[in-house]
Amino acid sequence: MSAVAPEAVPAVGGSSSHRRSPRELLLAVSQYLGFAPAMALFGLFFLAPMGLIVAYSFWTQDGYNVVSTWTLSNYQQIFSTPVYVSTFLTTLWMTAAATALTLAVALPFAYWLARYVSRRWQRPLLFLVILPFWVSYLLRVTSWTIILGSQGAISRLLSLVGLSTPSWLLYDRPAVIFVLIYLYFPFAALTLYASLERFDWSQLHAAMDLGATQSRAIRRIMLPQIKPGITTAVIFVFIPILGEYLTPELVGGTRGVMIGNLIDNFFQEAQYATGAAVALLIVVVVMVLLVIFRRSLEVGEMYGR
Amino acid sequence: MEMTNNLITRRQALRTGVAGVSALTLAACGSSSPSSGSATGPVTLNMLTWNDHYDPTKQLPAIQKETGIKVNVTLGSDDAAMFIKAKQSGDFDIVSADALWVPYDYQQALIEPFDIESFPVASQLYSVSKEFPFWKASGGYLGYPRAWSALRMYYNPKFVSPAPTSYEVWLDPKYKGKVVMENQPTDLVAQAGLATGSKDPYNMNDAELSRAKDFLTQAKPAFLTFVSQNTGVVRALANESAWLTSDNLGIDIRVKSAGGPLIKSAVPKEGVVGWMDSEMKVKGSHANRFEQFINAWGEAEWVPPLFKQYREAWFNEKAYKMLVNQGQGEFADALLYNQPEEAAKAHLKGPSKNPNAYIQVFNQVFGA
Numbered sequence: 001m002s003a004v005a006p007e008a009v010p011a012v013g014g015s016s017s018h019r020r021s022p023r024e025l026l027l028a029v030s031q032y033l034g035f036a037p038a039m040a041l042f043g044l045f046f047l048a049p050m051g052l053i054v055a056y057s058f059w060t061q062d063g064y065n066v067v068s069t070w071t072l073s074n075y076q077q078i079f080s081t082p083v084y085v086s087t088f089l090t091t092l093w094m095t096a097a098a099t100a101l102t103l104a105v106a107l108p109f110a111y112w113l114a115r116y117v118s119r120r121w122q123r124p125l126l127f128l129v130i131l132p133f134w135v136s137y138l139l140r141v142t143s144w145t146i147i148l149g150s151q152g153a154i155s156r157l158l159s160l161v162g163l164s165t166p167s168w169l170l171y172d173r174p175a176v177i178f179v180l181i182y183l184y185f186p187f188a189a190l191t192l193y194a195s196l197e198r199f200d201w202s203q204l205h206a207a208m209d210l211g212a213t214q215s216r217a218i219r220r221i222m223l224p225q226i227k228p229g230i231t232t233a234v235i236f237v238f239i240p241i242l243g244e245y246l247t248p249e250l251v252g253g254t255r256g257v258m259i260g261n262l263i264d265n266f267f268q269e270a271q272y273a274t275g276a277a278v279a280l281l282i283v284v285v286v287m288v289l290l291v292i293f294r295r296s297l298e299v300g301e302m303y304g305r
Numbered sequence: 306m307e308m309t310n311n312l313i314t315r316r317q318a319l320r321t322g323v324a325g326v327s328a329l330t331l332a333a334c335g336s337s338s339p340s341s342g343s344a345t346g347p348v349t350l351n352m353l354t355w356n357d358h359y360d361p362t363k364q365l366p367a368i369q370k371e372t373g374i375k376v377n378v379t380l381g382s383d384d385a386a387m388f389i390k391a392k393q394s395g396d397f398d399i400v401s402a403d404a405l406w407v408p409y410d411y412q413q414a415l416i417e418p419f420d421i422e423s424f425p426v427a428s429q430l431y432s433v434s435k436e437f438p439f440w441k442a443s444g445g446y447l448g449y450p451r452a453w454s455a456l457r458m459y460y461n462p463k464f465v466s467p468a469p470t471s472y473e474v475w476l477d478p479k480y481k482g483k484v485v486m487e488n489q490p491t492d493l494v495a496q497a498g499l500a501t502g503s504k505d506p507y508n509m510n511d512a513e514l515s516r517a518k519d520f521l522t523q524a525k526p527a528f529l530t531f532v533s534q535n536t537g538v539v540r541a542l543a544n545e546s547a548w549l550t551s552d553n554l555g556i557d558i559r560v561k562s563a564g565g566p567l568i569k570s571a572v573p574k575e576g577v578v579g580w581m582d583s584e585m586k587v588k589g590s591h592a593n594r595f596e597q598f599i600n601a602w603g604e605a606e607w608v609p610p611l612f613k614q615y616r617e618a619w620f621n622e623k624a625y626k627m628l629v630n631q632g633q634g635e636f637a638d639a640l641l642y643n644q645p646e647e648a649a650k651a652h653l654k655g656p657s658k659n660p661n662a663y664i665q666v667f668n669q670v671f672g673a
Contacts, residue, residue, distance in 0.1 A: 083672035
């Protein structure tokens, strides 16, 4: 038996018996060079701030200074003070309600747009959906304080028909949820539209031809197929709302407070260590959520493969 | 070891070994150190201040033309955050601060005193503003006085009767959901401290804080919203969604200017909290250029436009006379501009020995 030298395999992670030449190594590394800018950005804008928040949350707050002495006292303080847990739970249900309502509005809109509107009109309508992004976030929310205010359009409309303005119209939780729906509707609508646009409508027709009602066909045929789109929409809406503090501050008043506002109070007074610990609560929930939805986020399923 | 030595520096952050921290550190290492320059040549001074301290369109370009000093302004939010930012970055030449924060910044070795009487422009100041004992140090004065205000109670007499005489008006069920305040947790807790008998509202002990918390808990239903800027207070009073506030002098004038109803002011019997701010010279920055900047920036001619925009009582006496000549005397007097001695009568804003406890009180009362 003649000894045959094995072919050089440029794959990453070859057997230890094979020693790569410098050229092979360079080739292997060069495959990933294209990712370098993305990795740098990821490190700079995600890992670095996150690392800093984690570190701060375990450091000691001494007056206005953060001292690099490791401690669990920030977390002890949070979990021994009921208001942080109760505010966090309130934030969770407000976020869940806002997300559910946003999807409840966005799904029929995307369905109508993808199924009944001609291709010619779909683009202008989608353009209208993203039009609010041309105005700053702050301005959009502030405008709602005027619309929902005691002298605003809704109050005037209600008084015209002889109704009094409900006290929760502004500076309360319903106002926060309402404005959040307005703010995050485009994210949900665009994501769901992208999913529905690829849906094969003939499957719905086939189901109905076989005796299913329209609602049953939608429930059993369409919804399972656009599940990745729905999941993505939930993530795009739920996660940013969870950390919201500006909308509750502007339209929530003292009754619409979310956990972001309490964090903001800590940061306002340079209490970074305690603030970081509360902020990490949100991070943990987001990570749990992402793990739960991980399967629905698989790329293959997203594209119907 | 002094507390300042324990501040988290970039180098210490690097030692933690957190990858993210390291990346941020490397990025931050590229930032510049305090500006340098010759005594007369072009120079850039970095200033950490609030937006009512300068006019970016006319004043700063004029200063650059006159002195060669280009000012890079970074806007700050609160005294505490500005102190931390200035201390940690080491990038600033001039920093602004309120009242008792000024000596704190000095104790923390952020700033250094200067001889205010040697500044020609200081002759335009009310003499009382150059004599505040808490702004004096062995090497001179700690800040160049700018403006001041006290937080009085303002109310809409159409709905609020009799006129309030105490913070206890917040407990009156008649005014449920009718109080609007700026989102300043420490100031509100300090005012609750005054309401419950504290003599040093920015440095309350645990028992005093507990009383302040109980007071705020009872008063909570009165508070409609906490706004991020006082324009929000003006709007709420103008459209009558709120009837009461505790805010800077001159809110009544601003509400009137916004087309709102008549608003009156009252001084609560327990006393008021207040602020007076100044520009401070950061330790190690260029003494001659700081003086040159202040001499140009502090000129009375720059005050009237800023006064008309922000309605604040400055410490510049010469500017008061200019305002009177420009027909702004009524506004200036309403702000007590010509009574600068009133500035020190308020419980002045300053650092707390336990700032975390103040935020805890506020969060526990106003959390969901």
